Amino acid sequence: MDVIQNFNQLTASLKASGKKKRIAVVCADDPHTEYALSRALEEGIADCVLLGDATRLKAYPALKAYPDRVEIIHITDVDRAAREAVRLVRQGKADILMKGIINTDNLLHAILDKEHGLLPKGRLLTHLACMQIPSYNKLLFVTDAAVIPNPTLQQREEMIRYAIRVCHRFGIMQPRVALIHCTEKVSPKFPLSLDYAELVEQDAAGLFGDAIVDGPMDVKTALDRESGLVKGIASTIEGQADVLIFPDIEAGNVFYKTISLFTDAQMAGLLQGPDCPVVVTSRGDTGLTKYYSIAMACLTA
């Protein structure tokens, strides 16, 4: 399989595979979600079932163009719509769950339901973003900018495993995973650096399979070979990270927001952990971000 290095190649790869996924969308009635879905229909990578207010959903012209590929289930109560969407996934009638204008908390409530939800007991729920940054030569995966405030060592192991699994789906057979920290020194002054040293040891012991895990290192060393050389840091990442693991949600969020504000990057993002990929883009995200997130979900579902 060829490595998918940008979002255009992602769409092309999905089209070439000829397989279509089915997306259950909870309350799709906003223009950005409509754009994303009609683009997914147009590219032929997915069909969808829309759960929400049918009178509003039927008004979208783009969706009317594909009557046999768009099902509409009329439910006006958002929590019921969320539960029904989750049920469709559990019954194998949908492969991907997507949030429309419902609050994330309401959707999560349905996902996290112990009896009827989608997150098996003991499984970690976390967020994985994927960025196409113009001046970086490949896609960059980032975790966690949105869900886990302060990952424990064990949670971080799980986040690394999720990211590696997704990279493999993108054809990146030996993803380079950089453990981000303000300094490259391992010292008890920074307890996190000790966790990182442990993760690097686990990688050396082969516990992460086909991957290179290294750190602590700062953002520049992870993403720019020259910066590492200047600092005299010899890392197997070689300034060519595929994945950045951030210290906590604050650092991850700062990276995500700074990239999105100051570069012309394209973004995608998914919840990891549930039995199917979940698209939970936020109010500020564009229609294109929602479309790329759908595409990322189609590849990894």
Place this chain on the structure above:
Amino acid sequence: MDVIQNFNQLTASLKASGKKKRIAVVCADDPHTEYALSRALEEGIADCVLLGDATRLKAYPALKAYPDRVEIIHITDVDRAAREAVRLVRQGKADILMKGIINTDNLLHAILDKEHGLLPKGRLLTHLACMQIPSYNKLLFVTDAAVIPNPTLQQREEMIRYAIRVCHRFGIMQPRVALIHCTEKVSPKFPLSLDYAELVEQDAAGLFGDAIVDGPMDVKTALDRESGLVKGIASTIEGQADVLIFPDIEAGNVFYKTISLFTDAQMAGLLQGPDCPVVVTSRGDTGLTKYYSIAMACLTA
């Protein structure tokens, strides 16, 4: 006084003032430091005293051009050179301290010496960066990307006061100080957000003088009016922050490194707290960053 909105205006303002500061430089023998010093001499904003290996220092042609404005003190031991530079500042013979290729720790050792150092008891030592980002319409001050791992509430108050004081020197009479956080919600789930709420109250009570302190808010809301509007956040910062206060060193460092890697920003930075500004740029910094840091020091000394 006119507001200084970029580094060219900073140099112009220093030249117009007609005042020259004196910089004590510890181990100046690297090309980037030489560039920065010769530029400062050329612009006429500073004189300097170089402490280090005289045979190497004398080899720099740019410094030879100003024999009456460059003093060389021959000391081969780096720790002795650092102590002597600190002594010059204490005696009023220098206004600014600057690190050459000595390790930061060695220089800090001399600064932090209880009897002969530069940091009065109880004073916080922290880092304040200043960035000129092409797509942002003014200078942006950022703290702390380098020194304090996890600021306490009291330390954060002090960091805000340092930043406001420096902004006033730049002619920003009512600086907008944004308290950065991954979400705008104040909740016990995020203890830091409670500290932020307290700081906002202190500001409302006038404890920070001429300034607007607001948060929690994310990087996009702090720096882009549109992003705040989309999220429905009404902040007195209005997406026009002069200062970003980061949750901790990890988040601050990620911002600093991401901006420096992915935008064509110019950077400067100083230690705050000691009796004089201290320029402690790092191995990866350019000559221009060192020069702008000197200029920032000249304005605030």
